[in-house]
Amino acid sequence: xxxxxxxxxxxxxxxxxxxxxxxxxxxxxxxxxxxxxxxxxxxxxxxxxxxxxxxxxxxxxxxxxxxxxxxxxxxxxxxxxxxxxxxxxxxxxxxxxxxxxxxxxxxxxxxxxxxxxxxxxxxxxxxxxxxxxxxxxxxxxxxxxxxxxxxxxxxxxxxxxxxxxxxxxxxxxxxxxxxxxxxxxxxxxxxxxxxxxxxxxxxxxxxxxxxxxxxxxxxxxxxxxxxxxxxxxxxxxxxxxxxxxxxxxx
Numbered sequence: 293x294x295x296x297x298x299x300x301x302x303x304x305x306x307x308x309x310x311x312x313x314x315x316x317x318x319x320x321x322x323x324x325x326x327x328x329x330x331x332x333x334x335x336x337x338x339x340x341x342x343x344x345x346x347x348x349x350x351x352x353x354x355x356x357x358x359x360x361x362x363x364x365x366x367x368x369x370x371x372x373x374x375x376x377x378x379x380x381x382x383x384x385x386x387x388x389x390x391x392x393x394x395x396x397x398x399x400x401x402x403x404x405x406x407x408x409x410x411x412x413x414x415x416x417x418x419x420x421x422x423x424x425x426x427x428x429x430x431x432x433x434x435x436x437x438x439x440x441x442x443x444x445x446x447x448x449x450x451x452x453x454x455x456x457x458x459x460x461x462x463x464x465x466x467x468x469x470x471x472x473x474x475x476x477x478x479x480x481x482x483x484x485x486x487x488x489x490x491x492x493x494x495x496x497x498x499x500x501x502x503x504x505x506x507x508x509x510x511x512x513x514x515x516x517x518x519x520x521x522x523x524x525x526x527x528x529x530x531x532x533x534x535x536x537x538x539x540x541x542x
Contacts, residue, residue, distance in 0.1 A: 328356055332351060345379050347438070350366070368437065370385075372401075378445055381432075393416055397412050406431040407427065447472070447474070449474075454473075455474075480496060490524055
């Protein structure tokens with residue numbers, strides 16, 4: 293049911309969003325899924341200095357989700373440098389374990405050659421069963437976590453209706469595509485119905501990640517972002533079975 297927990301970590305960067313001048317920021321998140329209530333939790337740390345950054349996030353399942361996914365746990369690490377106020381990823385690693393299986397996926401970015409490689413390893417009972425490396429057909433400076441951290445810089449006009457298209461390491465393997473819409477009219481009202489009406493200065497967006505997260509059609513996410521750049525609530529919609537996934541900062 294919750295085997296693909298990538299959504300939990302896709303949003304870690306969203307909740308940091310600003311305050312990059314700080315040396316260390318830590319945050320905790322609650323994940324709820326439809327009629328089941330809380331199914332997961334995440335803890336993330338962002339460390340920065342004047343030149344480099346690192347994001348280290350751990351995700352674990354709870355309750356029925358822990359049983360169904362065979363105690364799924366994930367760790368996501370993003371390392372890179374800071375350039376013109378942006379976090380630029382050099383390496384993004386995803387470590388996943390459930391039951392007897394452990395896997396790691398490492399993305400390495402060569403910015404000089406604008407080249408991206410993906411290495412995937414998998415073990416069963418400590419015996420390696422997969423080791424494969426491939427060159428991907430796209431290049432990006434953001435990964436799944438830094439993309440949302442950099443969003444306030446990427447989008448200057450946060451209240452003007454507009455559609456944007458970006459790329460992020462760890463997204464769709466073919467092209468890394470991520471679409472963001474700043475809504476208006478009926479779409480804006482629909483998003484507010486899902487994420488709630490916030491305080492003055494909050495802004496709203498619809499993010500399409502083109503992944504079948506939790507059996508959603510294309511990984512479509514409605515987000516409400518506070519005036520300080522911190523996401524207040526995010527909802528993954530249009531699930532086939534038991535309702536929406538809600539990510540809530542604690």
